[in-house]
Amino acid sequence: MTVTTAGPVDDGVLDVVVVGAGVVGTAIARELARYRLRTALVEASGDVGDGTSKANTAILHTGFDAVPGSLESALVHDGRRRLTAYAEEAGIPLEPTGALLVAWDEDQLAALPGLAGKAKRNRCDDTEVIGAGELRAREPRLGPGALGALAVPGESIVCPWTTTLAYATQAVRSGVALHLNCRVAGVRPADGLHLVDTARGPLRTRFLVNAAGLHADDVDRMLGPETFTVTPRRGQLIVFDKFARGLVRHILLPVPTAAGKGVLVSPTVYGNVLLGPTAEDLDDKTATGTTADGIARLREEGRRIVPELLDEEVTAVYAGLRAATGREDYRIDARPDRRYVTAGGIRSTGLTASMAIAAHVVDLLADTGLALGAPRTLAPVRMPNIGEASLRPYRDDRLIAADPEYGTIVCHCERVTRGEIRDALAGDIPPATLDGLRRRTLARGGRCQGFSCGAAVRRLFGAGR
Amino acid sequence: MKRRTVDVLVVGAGPAGLSAAAALAASGAGAVEVLERDAEAGGVPRHCARGGFGLRDLWRPMTGPGYARHWTGAAVRAGAAVRTGVMVTGWSGPLTVEATGREGLEELTARAVVLATGARERPRSARLVPGGRPEGVWTTGELQQAVHLHGLRLGGRALIVGAGPVALAAVHTLRSADAEPVALVTDGSGPGLRPALRRPVPVLSGTVVTELIGRRRLTGVALLRADGRAAVVRCDTVVFTGDFVPEHELARSAGVPLDAGTRGPAVDADFRTARPGVFAVGNVLHGAELAAAAAFEGSRASGAVRRFLADGRWPGARVPVAAEGALRWAAPNLIVPRDTGLRLLLRTGRRVVRPMVTVSQDGRTLHRERLPRPADPERSAPLGARWADGVDGGGGPVRIRLDEARGGSSR
Numbered sequence: 001m002t003v004t005t006a007g008p009v010d011d012g013v014l015d016v017v018v019v020g021a022g023v024v025g026t027a028i029a030r031e032l033a034r035y036r037l038r039t040a041l042v043e044a045s046g047d048v049g050d051g052t053s054k055a056n057t058a059i060l061h062t063g064f065d066a067v068p069g070s071l072e073s074a075l076v077h078d079g080r081r082r083l084t085a086y087a088e089e090a091g092i093p094l095e096p097t098g099a100l101l102v103a104w105d106e107d108q109l110a111a112l113p114g115l116a117g118k119a120k121r122n123r124c125d126d127t128e129v130i131g132a133g134e135l136r137a138r139e140p141r142l143g144p145g146a147l148g149a150l151a152v153p154g155e156s157i158v159c160p161w162t163t164t165l166a167y168a169t170q171a172v173r174s175g176v177a178l179h180l181n182c183r184v185a186g187v188r189p190a191d192g193l194h195l196v197d198t199a200r201g202p203l204r205t206r207f208l209v210n211a212a213g214l215h216a217d218d219v220d221r222m223l224g225p226e227t228f229t230v231t232p233r234r235g236q237l238i239v240f241d242k243f244a245r246g247l248v249r250h251i252l253l254p255v256p257t258a259a260g261k262g263v264l265v266s267p268t269v270y271g272n273v274l275l276g277p278t279a280e281d282l283d284d285k286t287a288t289g290t291t292a293d294g295i296a297r298l299r300e301e302g303r304r305i306v307p308e309l310l311d312e313e314v315t316a317v318y319a320g321l322r323a324a325t326g327r328e329d330y331r332i333d334a335r336p337d338r339r340y341v342t343a344g345g346i347r348s349t350g351l352t353a354s355m356a357i358a359a360h361v362v363d364l365l366a367d368t369g370l371a372l373g374a375p376r377t378l379a380p381v382r383m384p385n386i387g388e389a390s391l392r393p394y395r396d397d398r399l400i401a402a403d404p405e406y407g408t409i410v411c412h413c414e415r416v417t418r419g420e421i422r423d424a425l426a427g428d429i430p431p432a433t434l435d436g437l438r439r440r441t442l443a444r445g446g447r448c449q450g451f452s453c454g455a456a457v458r459r460l461f462g463a464g465r
Numbered sequence: 466m467k468r469r470t471v472d473v474l475v476v477g478a479g480p481a482g483l484s485a486a487a488a489l490a491a492s493g494a495g496a497v498e499v500l501e502r503d504a505e506a507g508g509v510p511r512h513c514a515r516g517g518f519g520l521r522d523l524w525r526p527m528t529g530p531g532y533a534r535h536w537t538g539a540a541v542r543a544g545a546a547v548r549t550g551v552m553v554t555g556w557s558g559p560l561t562v563e564a565t566g567r568e569g570l571e572e573l574t575a576r577a578v579v580l581a582t583g584a585r586e587r588p589r590s591a592r593l594v595p596g597g598r599p600e601g602v603w604t605t606g607e608l609q610q611a612v613h614l615h616g617l618r619l620g621g622r623a624l625i626v627g628a629g630p631v632a633l634a635a636v637h638t639l640r641s642a643d644a645e646p647v648a649l650v651t652d653g654s655g656p657g658l659r660p661a662l663r664r665p666v667p668v669l670s671g672t673v674v675t676e677l678i679g680r681r682r683l684t685g686v687a688l689l690r691a692d693g694r695a696a697v698v699r700c701d702t703v704v705f706t707g708d709f710v711p712e713h714e715l716a717r718s719a720g721v722p723l724d725a726g727t728r729g730p731a732v733d734a735d736f737r738t739a740r741p742g743v744f745a746v747g748n749v750l751h752g753a754e755l756a757a758a759a760a761f762e763g764s765r766a767s768g769a770v771r772r773f774l775a776d777g778r779w780p781g782a783r784v785p786v787a788a789e790g791a792l793r794w795a796a797p798n799l800i801v802p803r804d805t806g807l808r809l810l811l812r813t814g815r816r817v818v819r820p821m822v823t824v825s826q827d828g829r830t831l832h833r834e835r836l837p838r839p840a841d842p843e844r845s846a847p848l849g850a851r852w853a854d855g856v857d858g859g860g861g862p863v864r865i866r867l868d869e870a871r872g873g874s875s876r
């Protein structure tokens with residue numbers, strides 16, 4: 001098993017290098033791990049899933065509102081099916097809450113049947129338009145003025161952090177080399193190979209996959225003339241206290257109108273409630289900060305959708321950047337002449353589609369000339385559970401009896417035990433930062449944000465590395 | 466899962482819970498058990514290295530850790546069982562809690578439960594401070610533990626948000642971690658905020674934090690002054706102090722109504738919540754007061770707990786208090802008519818130089834009083850309540866209003 005964070009990278013000839021360890025790159029690496037190939041996954045950050053993949057709304061979409069006939073529509077549909085099954089197998093928190101697309105005015109109400117038709121064309125057949133009375137029965141805390149809704153029972157919520165980590169862990173256990181702190185700075189042709197210049201020295205590879213998210217255009221440019229540009233579209237989100245969880249039963253989606261997309265209210269698998277995202281076109285790919293305007297606008301919308309939400313404390317505020325490319329579809333292309341596949345423009349559905357994107361990219365690599373050989377079974381993974389819907393260690397008497405460290409709660413708000421923190425620090429892909437530890441365990445991520453546990457968590461983190 | 470029964474269960478071994486347990490055990494209330502989620506008993510004072518404890522209630526100067534040891538010892542010597550590393554995670558019956566510890570899961574049933582779970586400072590996110598999410602952002606509670614319990618050294622420059630007593634604790638802690646406190650920032654105003662420090666730190670009053678700057682590490686904090694001027698203070702650390710919110714999770718999950726002002730469980734003068742047998746004491750009621758005040762509440766509550774154990778009586782309807790005008794909260798906030806023991810704490814949202822208090826019910830004025838000292842948002846003012854005689858048990862809320870007395874100015 002190879003996970004490196006420093007020092008020169010291996011200098012043998014690789015079959016495939018995947019650039020970017022977000023949810024897309026890790027899924028691709030995992031798919032490649034089925035074959036007897038020398039594959040490396042290289043990531044600029046010190047951790048996997050440290051870009052857009054850690055900061056989204058965590059919905060496993062049906063694709064009901066995709067552009068029918070698009071690649072995105074196909075891959076979201078297929079990806080949802082695959083990830084739902086994989087979540088079960090790998091222990092990724094997932095809750096099939098269903099969604100309600102709530103209409104707040106006559107125009108939105110009038111748009112619902114059209115959206116139901118579009119859903120059908122996206123192979124999402126079980127939507128249903130419901131009236132105001134039925135809507136209120138299903139979602140009693142909704143604000144006044146809701147006129148009706150389109151019910152989309154197939155939408156779920158999922159843990160984006162565990163998903164990415166599960167893909168990466170399984171890839172690494174199955175033979176993929178993961179190189180962190182390894183930004184790719186350039187790609188040159190050399191003796192029929194790609195010479196990939198990284199922050200930790202050169203890598204030579206026969207095939208190259210670009211899964212660099214917001215920087216997919218920069219990496220693409222390293223291989224030739226510009227084919228697309230990525231414009232970051234920021235989405236700010238507010239996470240409300242777990243006391244808000246009882247206020248919402250479904251994902252409450254806005255009806256997209258000419259006036260814009262609107263914001264959603266959604267439960268999370270950790271038991272919080274999300275409000276967001278905004279949609280702001282920017283040109284700075286590092287602008288993941290939140291703004292006073294963004295927060296104010298979200299609160300205004302939230303007050304209208306579920307008024308009582310605003311009475312609860314806020315646990316976190318964050319922002320993620322969607323990789324918009326000006327095309328209403330993914331940019332997944334193969335260039336056989338360059339033995340190169342790019343998976344770019346995975347804007348707002350990449351978490352859902354990740355496994356299908358991976359399968360598609362591997363097919364394209366085969367078309368490009370990569371001989372895959374016969375697939376093997378992947379090494380199994382079973383992720384620690386950080387979701388509310390399944391048994392957490394602090395509630396598991398048998399586990400505590402076997403190892404009392406699971407009975408020692410360190411992070412009180414999120415009930416994270418010393419056993420879980422120890423396991424994360426000793427994991428195949430250990431966290432590089434306190435935030436990385438939070439994404440693996442929830443430690444320090446609760447309502448007190450470390451007031452009571454932070455120092456102890458910091459100490460365990462420092463000692464465990 | 467183990468199942469056990471005790472007479473009194475106290476949740477939280479801070480000054481409030483420990484003093485309640487000590488008094489209860491000493492007075493023969495039966496089996497008294499305190500559950501503490503931390504590895505050690507003592508609560509927040511355990512990591513308040515500075516002195517300033519003890520004088521008010523124990524008549525001798527003590528450090529925080531010394532004060533914590535005093536109350537832990539008092540509870541243990543009186544015969545209470547103080548168990549650490551055991552967290553109460555929820556309820557499985559009206560007076561039955563669920564707990565997790567190294568020995569596994571437990572269900573504890575008590576004849577009376579005392580919630581003494583303390584309060585936390587609102588972290589940056591709960592204050593909706595925009596910007597990046599860099600390393601270097603603290604609350605005083607986290608900072609004190611890291612520095613005084615784990616020996617953290619910070620270095621660099623630090624900005625402190627808040628200018629109340631806890632901000633002074635932050636200044637002290639930063640200095641002992643070799644960091645330089647560059648300023649205290651407060652949206653409040655007036656001379657009442659200027660903190661008493663031997664090596665003073667500039668106070669920027671009428672100022673709000675508008676953005677935290679930095680990606681991996683904090684590099685600065687953007688500020689906006691009341692006069693519209695903006696500035697960026699370069700620093701490596703920012704500490705959010707004060708702005709307490711009660712740790713009311715167990716109260717809420719018991720279905721105990723909270724007071725709108727304090728956000729803690731609503732209680733009467735005998736620390737009784739709305740749920741029969743469930744009491745609450747200390748900072749969980751109202752956010753931070755001095756440790757001595759929390760300990761005092763704990764021992765006062767013990768009398769009421771004992772009476773309840775003896776007669777099982779719980780008051781029916783009580784009259785809620787509504788805080789109005791400059792008043793942010795009043796505690797206790799449920800009134801039993803003709804309760805002679807009633808004494809309230811009042812806390813304003815801003816400084817009021819000549820505070821005039823008016824108590825009324827259903828349009829009837831019960832009491833008017835000019836408080837002797839200015840009201841400060843960082844400190845509570847006491848209010849006697851002989852007027853409780855006139856409260857109508859079947860009437861509407863008792864409105865307590867605090868305003869600037871006419872002719873006064875709000876500086």
Ligand SMILES: Cc1cc2nc3c(=O)[nH]c(=O)nc-3n(C[C@H](O)[C@H](O)[C@H](O)COP(=O)(O)OP(=O)(O)OC[C@H]3O[C@@H](n4cnc5c(N)ncnc54)[C@H](O)[C@@H]3O)c2cc1C
Pocket residue numbers: 019020021022023024025042043044045048049050051052053054055056057058059060061182183184185211212213214215216219234235236277319320321322346347348349350351352353
């Ligand atoms: C606000 C918001 C809400 C969203 N909600 C949802 C949702 O509910 N459901 C859903 O399915 N999707 C959602 N998405 C979309 C989803 O998050 C993305 O599609 C997905 O995370 C994209 O993954 P990625 O791997 O392509 O990109 P990233 O996660 O950004 O990963 C790219 C990685 O490449 C690395 N990298 C970049 N350049 C280099 C280089 N030169 N060398 C080495 N490494 C490099 C980066 O460090 C990064 O880790 C949302 C997105 C946003 C912003």
Ligand SMILES: Cc1cc2nc3c(=O)[nH]c(=O)nc-3n(C[C@H](O)[C@H](O)[C@H](O)COP(=O)(O)OP(=O)(O)OC[C@H]3O[C@@H](n4cnc5c(N)ncnc54)[C@H](O)[C@@H]3O)c2cc1C
Pocket residue numbers: 476477478479480481482500501502503507508509510513515516517518551552553554581582583584605606609631634712715746747748749753754755756757759760
């Ligand atoms: C940073 C800071 C500095 C301070 N400085 C001073 C000072 O200099 N002088 C002074 O007089 N006062 C000071 N105070 C105030 C003083 O510390 C508090 O008033 C006092 O500690 C309150 O006592 P308490 O028992 O109500 O709560 P706490 O001391 O907070 O104790 C509550 C206890 O309950 C435990 N608990 C909570 N929930 C559970 C659960 N579910 N299960 C088990 N256990 C639980 C907690 O772990 C904690 O130990 C300071 C406070 C802070 C935050």
